[in-house]
Amino acid sequence: MDADPRLALVVRAYRALAYVTGTVLIILCFVGIPLQVFANNLVIVRYVGTAHGILYIGYVVVAFAMTRMVRMKVASPGTVIVLLAGTIPVLTFIVERWVTRTYINPALAVSAGRPAPSPAVGR
Amino acid sequence: MTDASAAPRGSGGSPPRASAAGQAPRWRVLLTPRWLGWHLFAVAAVAGMCWLGDWQFRRAMAGNTLSWAYTFEWPIFAIFGVVFWVKTIKDELRPAADGAQVSEVVLPAGAKPVPGQGTELAEAAPAGDGRGAGGGRGAGAGDRQDDRELAEYNAYLAKLSREVRGHGRWHGLR
Numbered sequence: 053m054d055a056d057p058r059l060a061l062v063v064r065a066y067r068a069l070a071y072v073t074g075t076v077l078i079i080l081c082f083v084g085i086p087l088q089v090f091a092n093n094l095v096i097v098r099y100v101g102t103a104h105g106i107l108y109i110g111y112v113v114v115a116f117a118m119t120r121m122v123r124m125k126v127a128s129p130g131t132v133i134v135l136l137a138g139t140i141p142v143l144t145f146i147v148e149r150w151v152t153r154t155y156i157n158p159a160l161a162v163s164a165g166r167p168a169p170s171p172a173v174g175r
Numbered sequence: 176m177t178d179a180s181a182a183p184r185g186s187g188g189s190p191p192r193a194s195a196a197g198q199a200p201r202w203r204v205l206l207t208p209r210w211l212g213w214h215l216f217a218v219a220a221v222a223g224m225c226w227l228g229d230w231q232f233r234r235a236m237a238g239n240t241l242s243w244a245y246t247f248e249w250p251i252f253a254i255f256g257v258v259f260w261v262k263t264i265k266d267e268l269r270p271a272a273d274g275a276q277v278s279e280v281v282l283p284a285g286a287k288p289v290p291g292q293g294t295e296l297a298e299a300a301p302a303g304d305g306r307g308a309g310g311g312r313g314a315g316a317g318d319r320q321d322d323r324e325l326a327e328y329n330a331y332l333a334k335l336s337r338e339v340r341g342h343g344r345w346h347g348l349r
Contacts, residue, residue, distance in 0.1 A: 102244040109251055116259070127213075127263040 056163035059121050063156050066118040067148060069111045070137070074144035076104045081141045111138040122151075122159040130155075201268055217260040224253035 084096035112135055119131045130151075137147040204210065228249030235242035 098241050101241065105244050105248050109248060112252075112255055116255075120262075126259065126266045 054164060055160045059159060059163055062114065062118050062121050063160070065114045069107065069114050070144045070148045073104065073107045073111045073138045074142065074148075076100055076107055077138070077141050077144070080104050108138045111144075118151075118156075122155040124155055204267060205264065213263075217256065221253045221256045221260075224249050224256060228253065 080097065080100045084100050087093040087095075088097045115134050115138070116131075119126075119134055124131050124134075133143075134147055134151060137143040205214075228246060231242045231245040231249060235246050
Protein backbone atom coordinates (compact mmCIF):
# COMPACT_ATOMS: atom_id res chain seq x y z
CA MET A 53 0.00 0.00 0.00
CA ASP A 54 1.31 3.41 -0.97
CA ALA A 55 1.31 6.46 1.25
CA ASP A 56 -1.81 8.63 1.26
CA PRO A 57 -1.46 10.80 -1.91
CA ARG A 58 -3.01 13.82 -0.17
CA LEU A 59 -0.50 13.60 2.63
CA ALA A 60 2.35 13.17 0.15
CA LEU A 61 1.15 16.21 -1.82
CA VAL A 62 0.85 18.43 1.25
CA VAL A 63 4.27 17.31 2.46
CA ARG A 64 5.81 18.12 -0.94
CA ALA A 65 4.14 21.54 -1.00
CA TYR A 66 5.31 22.20 2.56
CA ARG A 67 8.90 21.27 1.69
CA ALA A 68 8.93 23.38 -1.46
CA LEU A 69 7.54 26.42 0.32
CA ALA A 70 9.82 25.91 3.31
CA TYR A 71 12.88 25.93 1.08
CA VAL A 72 11.76 28.80 -1.17
CA THR A 73 10.58 30.97 1.74
CA GLY A 74 13.76 30.18 3.66
CA THR A 75 16.00 31.08 0.72
CA VAL A 76 14.14 34.32 0.02
CA LEU A 77 14.33 35.27 3.70
CA ILE A 78 18.07 34.63 3.77
CA ILE A 79 18.54 36.88 0.73
CA LEU A 80 16.35 39.53 2.35
CA CYS A 81 18.13 39.46 5.71
CA PHE A 82 21.74 38.92 4.67
CA VAL A 83 21.80 40.87 1.39
CA GLY A 84 18.83 43.20 1.30
CA ILE A 85 18.97 44.67 4.78
CA PRO A 86 22.76 45.32 4.76
CA LEU A 87 22.32 47.05 1.39
CA GLN A 88 19.51 49.14 2.82
CA VAL A 89 21.44 50.07 5.97
CA PHE A 90 24.91 50.60 4.55
CA ALA A 91 24.29 51.55 0.93
CA ASN A 92 20.79 53.00 1.17
CA ASN A 93 19.81 50.70 -1.66
CA LEU A 94 16.15 49.70 -1.30
CA VAL A 95 15.73 47.60 -4.44
CA ILE A 96 16.21 44.17 -2.85
CA VAL A 97 14.28 45.01 0.30
CA ARG A 98 11.36 46.25 -1.73
CA TYR A 99 10.96 43.34 -4.13
CA VAL A 100 12.32 40.46 -2.10
CA GLY A 101 10.57 41.73 1.01
CA THR A 102 7.22 41.79 -0.75
CA ALA A 103 7.90 38.37 -2.26
CA HIS A 104 8.71 36.96 1.16
CA GLY A 105 5.53 38.45 2.60
CA ILE A 106 3.39 36.75 -0.04
CA LEU A 107 5.32 33.49 0.15
CA TYR A 108 4.99 33.46 3.92
CA ILE A 109 1.20 33.59 3.70
CA GLY A 110 1.31 30.51 1.48
CA TYR A 111 3.83 28.90 3.80
CA VAL A 112 1.63 29.43 6.85
CA VAL A 113 -1.42 27.93 5.16
CA VAL A 114 0.42 24.89 3.76
CA ALA A 115 2.50 24.31 6.88
CA PHE A 116 -0.63 24.46 9.03
CA ALA A 117 -2.36 21.93 6.78
CA MET A 118 0.74 19.74 7.10
CA THR A 119 0.74 19.91 10.91
CA ARG A 120 -2.93 18.88 10.91
CA MET A 121 -2.30 15.94 8.59
CA VAL A 122 0.61 14.55 10.58
CA ARG A 123 -1.51 15.00 13.71
CA MET A 124 0.52 17.58 15.55
CA LYS A 125 -1.50 19.28 18.25
CA VAL A 126 -2.70 22.76 17.25
CA ALA A 127 -1.47 24.87 20.14
CA SER A 128 1.74 22.97 20.72
CA PRO A 129 5.24 24.49 20.67
CA GLY A 130 6.03 22.30 17.67
CA THR A 131 3.21 23.72 15.55
CA VAL A 132 3.98 27.29 16.59
CA ILE A 133 7.67 26.82 15.76
CA VAL A 134 6.81 25.37 12.35
CA LEU A 135 4.59 28.35 11.56
CA LEU A 136 6.99 30.99 12.86
CA ALA A 137 10.00 29.38 11.18
CA GLY A 138 9.13 31.20 7.97
CA THR A 139 9.94 34.55 9.58
CA ILE A 140 13.30 33.67 11.13
CA PRO A 141 16.31 33.29 8.81
CA VAL A 142 17.67 29.72 8.35
CA LEU A 143 15.10 28.27 10.77
CA THR A 144 12.87 26.81 8.04
CA PHE A 145 15.68 24.47 6.97
CA ILE A 146 16.31 23.22 10.49
CA VAL A 147 12.62 22.89 11.31
CA GLU A 148 11.92 21.06 8.04
CA ARG A 149 14.50 18.42 8.93
CA TRP A 150 13.17 18.05 12.45
CA VAL A 151 9.52 17.83 11.35
CA THR A 152 10.41 15.28 8.67
CA ARG A 153 12.17 13.05 11.16
CA THR A 154 9.70 13.42 14.00
CA TYR A 155 6.30 13.62 12.32
CA ILE A 156 6.29 13.33 8.54
CA ASN A 157 8.19 10.06 8.14
CA PRO A 158 6.16 8.27 10.83
CA ALA A 159 2.92 9.63 9.34
CA LEU A 160 3.92 8.54 5.83
CA ALA A 161 4.87 5.11 7.10
CA VAL A 162 1.59 4.72 8.97
CA SER A 163 -0.46 5.80 5.96
CA ALA A 164 1.47 3.30 3.85
CA GLY A 165 0.53 0.57 6.33
CA ARG A 166 4.03 -0.02 7.62
CA PRO A 167 5.07 0.31 11.22
CA ALA A 168 6.60 3.70 11.95
CA PRO A 169 10.39 3.68 11.42
CA SER A 170 10.99 5.63 14.62
CA PRO A 171 8.61 6.66 17.36
CA ALA A 172 7.41 10.24 17.21
CA VAL A 173 8.98 11.58 20.37
CA GLY A 174 8.20 14.96 21.83
CA ARG A 175 4.78 15.13 20.31
CA MET B 176 -49.39 27.96 23.53
CA THR B 177 -51.80 25.11 22.94
CA ASP B 178 -48.92 22.69 23.24
CA ALA B 179 -47.94 24.07 26.61
CA SER B 180 -51.44 23.69 28.00
CA ALA B 181 -51.76 20.20 26.57
CA ALA B 182 -48.51 19.00 28.10
CA PRO B 183 -48.63 17.33 31.48
CA ARG B 184 -48.11 19.78 34.28
CA GLY B 185 -45.16 18.04 35.86
CA SER B 186 -42.77 18.06 32.85
CA GLY B 187 -41.66 21.65 33.29
CA GLY B 188 -38.07 21.02 32.28
CA SER B 189 -36.48 21.20 35.70
CA PRO B 190 -36.10 17.43 36.25
CA PRO B 191 -33.84 16.81 33.18
CA ARG B 192 -31.82 19.91 33.96
CA ALA B 193 -31.26 18.73 37.50
CA SER B 194 -29.93 15.38 36.27
CA ALA B 195 -27.64 17.10 33.76
CA ALA B 196 -26.22 19.38 36.43
CA GLY B 197 -24.37 16.45 37.93
CA GLN B 198 -21.49 16.65 35.46
CA ALA B 199 -20.25 19.89 33.99
CA PRO B 200 -20.44 20.15 30.19
CA ARG B 201 -17.21 19.80 28.27
CA TRP B 202 -16.93 23.41 27.21
CA ARG B 203 -16.58 24.46 30.83
CA VAL B 204 -12.86 23.68 30.41
CA LEU B 205 -12.69 26.81 28.29
CA LEU B 206 -13.57 28.95 31.30
CA THR B 207 -10.61 27.95 33.45
CA PRO B 208 -8.22 30.82 34.25
CA ARG B 209 -5.56 29.39 31.97
CA TRP B 210 -7.97 29.21 29.05
CA LEU B 211 -9.34 32.67 29.80
CA GLY B 212 -5.77 33.92 29.59
CA TRP B 213 -5.37 32.26 26.19
CA HIS B 214 -8.68 33.75 25.00
CA LEU B 215 -7.44 37.17 26.07
CA PHE B 216 -4.15 36.56 24.29
CA ALA B 217 -5.95 35.49 21.10
CA VAL B 218 -8.19 38.55 21.12
CA ALA B 219 -5.23 40.84 21.79
CA ALA B 220 -3.16 39.18 19.05
CA VAL B 221 -5.94 39.46 16.46
CA ALA B 222 -6.67 43.05 17.46
CA GLY B 223 -2.95 43.81 17.27
CA MET B 224 -2.70 42.36 13.77
CA CYS B 225 -5.70 44.40 12.63
CA TRP B 226 -4.08 47.50 14.13
CA LEU B 227 -0.83 46.75 12.29
CA GLY B 228 -2.80 46.39 9.07
CA ASP B 229 -4.40 49.75 9.66
CA TRP B 230 -0.99 51.27 10.40
CA GLN B 231 0.42 49.90 7.15
CA PHE B 232 -2.65 51.22 5.31
CA ARG B 233 -1.98 54.70 6.69
CA ARG B 234 1.66 54.43 5.65
CA ALA B 235 0.62 53.22 2.21
CA MET B 236 -1.73 56.16 1.84
CA ALA B 237 1.13 58.43 2.86
CA GLY B 238 3.07 57.25 -0.15
CA ASN B 239 5.02 54.18 0.98
CA THR B 240 4.34 51.69 -1.82
CA LEU B 241 5.96 48.79 0.07
CA SER B 242 3.23 49.14 2.69
CA TRP B 243 0.52 48.13 0.26
CA ALA B 244 1.59 44.50 0.45
CA TYR B 245 1.58 44.56 4.25
CA THR B 246 -1.79 46.29 4.25
CA PHE B 247 -3.27 43.10 2.87
CA GLU B 248 -1.01 40.70 4.70
CA TRP B 249 -1.87 41.70 8.25
CA PRO B 250 -5.61 41.11 7.89
CA ILE B 251 -4.84 37.70 6.39
CA PHE B 252 -2.68 36.86 9.40
CA ALA B 253 -5.47 38.08 11.67
CA ILE B 254 -7.91 35.72 9.96
CA PHE B 255 -5.40 32.91 10.32
CA GLY B 256 -5.10 33.74 14.01
CA VAL B 257 -8.85 33.27 14.40
CA VAL B 258 -8.70 29.96 12.49
CA PHE B 259 -5.84 28.78 14.72
CA TRP B 260 -7.77 29.69 17.84
CA VAL B 261 -10.95 27.91 16.69
CA LYS B 262 -8.95 24.77 15.78
CA THR B 263 -7.27 24.82 19.18
CA ILE B 264 -10.63 24.91 20.93
CA LYS B 265 -12.01 22.14 18.72
CA ASP B 266 -8.92 20.06 19.48
CA GLU B 267 -9.41 20.60 23.17
CA LEU B 268 -13.06 19.57 23.09
CA ARG B 269 -12.44 16.17 21.56
CA PRO B 270 -9.47 14.56 23.24
CA ALA B 271 -11.64 11.49 23.86
CA ALA B 272 -10.77 10.04 20.46
CA ASP B 273 -7.08 10.05 21.33
CA GLY B 274 -7.74 8.49 24.72
CA ALA B 275 -9.76 5.67 23.20
CA GLN B 276 -6.94 4.85 20.80
CA VAL B 277 -4.38 4.74 23.55
CA SER B 278 -6.47 2.51 25.77
CA GLU B 279 -6.71 -0.17 23.11
CA VAL B 280 -3.91 -2.33 24.42
CA VAL B 281 -3.05 -5.34 22.34
CA LEU B 282 -3.47 -8.24 24.71
CA PRO B 283 -1.66 -11.53 24.18
CA ALA B 284 -3.65 -14.43 22.77
CA GLY B 285 -6.07 -15.78 25.32
CA ALA B 286 -5.84 -12.77 27.60
CA LYS B 287 -8.96 -10.89 28.57
CA PRO B 288 -9.15 -7.30 29.69
CA VAL B 289 -9.67 -7.18 33.42
CA PRO B 290 -12.83 -5.32 34.40
CA GLY B 291 -12.38 -2.16 36.42
CA GLN B 292 -9.27 -1.18 34.45
CA GLY B 293 -7.22 -3.69 36.38
CA THR B 294 -6.82 -1.52 39.42
CA GLU B 295 -7.63 -4.53 41.53
CA LEU B 296 -5.96 -7.79 40.70
CA ALA B 297 -9.33 -9.41 39.98
CA GLU B 298 -8.41 -13.02 40.46
CA ALA B 299 -12.02 -14.06 40.06
CA ALA B 300 -12.55 -12.52 36.63
CA PRO B 301 -10.60 -14.80 34.28
CA ALA B 302 -10.71 -17.85 36.55
CA GLY B 303 -13.96 -19.36 35.29
CA ASP B 304 -13.35 -18.43 31.65
CA GLY B 305 -9.79 -19.59 31.60
CA ARG B 306 -10.55 -23.02 32.89
CA GLY B 307 -13.52 -23.41 30.58
CA ALA B 308 -11.73 -22.26 27.44
CA GLY B 309 -8.33 -23.81 28.00
CA GLY B 310 -9.51 -27.40 28.08
CA GLY B 311 -6.28 -28.98 26.95
CA ARG B 312 -4.08 -26.84 29.11
CA GLY B 313 -3.46 -29.13 32.06
CA ALA B 314 -4.88 -29.81 35.49
CA GLY B 315 -6.54 -27.46 37.97
CA ALA B 316 -3.61 -26.25 40.07
CA GLY B 317 -1.40 -25.26 37.17
CA ASP B 318 -4.30 -23.61 35.46
CA ARG B 319 -5.07 -21.51 38.48
CA GLN B 320 -1.41 -20.48 38.53
CA ASP B 321 -1.78 -19.40 34.90
CA ASP B 322 -4.87 -17.41 35.70
CA ARG B 323 -3.12 -15.65 38.50
CA GLU B 324 -0.19 -14.72 36.28
CA LEU B 325 -2.51 -13.70 33.50
CA ALA B 326 -4.49 -11.47 35.81
CA GLU B 327 -1.33 -9.89 37.14
CA TYR B 328 -0.06 -9.39 33.62
CA ASN B 329 -3.34 -7.82 32.60
CA ALA B 330 -3.24 -5.54 35.60
CA TYR B 331 0.30 -4.57 34.65
CA LEU B 332 -0.76 -3.80 31.08
CA ALA B 333 -3.71 -1.77 32.31
CA LYS B 334 -1.40 0.14 34.62
CA LEU B 335 0.98 0.91 31.76
CA SER B 336 -1.92 1.99 29.62
CA ARG B 337 -3.16 4.30 32.35
CA GLU B 338 0.28 5.79 32.85
CA VAL B 339 0.78 6.38 29.16
CA ARG B 340 -2.69 7.79 28.55
CA GLY B 341 -2.41 11.46 27.80
CA HIS B 342 1.25 11.21 26.95
CA GLY B 343 2.19 12.23 23.48
CA ARG B 344 -0.04 15.21 23.89
CA TRP B 345 1.11 18.61 24.90
CA HIS B 346 -0.32 19.57 28.26
CA GLY B 347 0.20 23.30 28.02
CA LEU B 348 -3.47 24.10 27.67
CA ARG B 349 -4.81 21.64 30.18
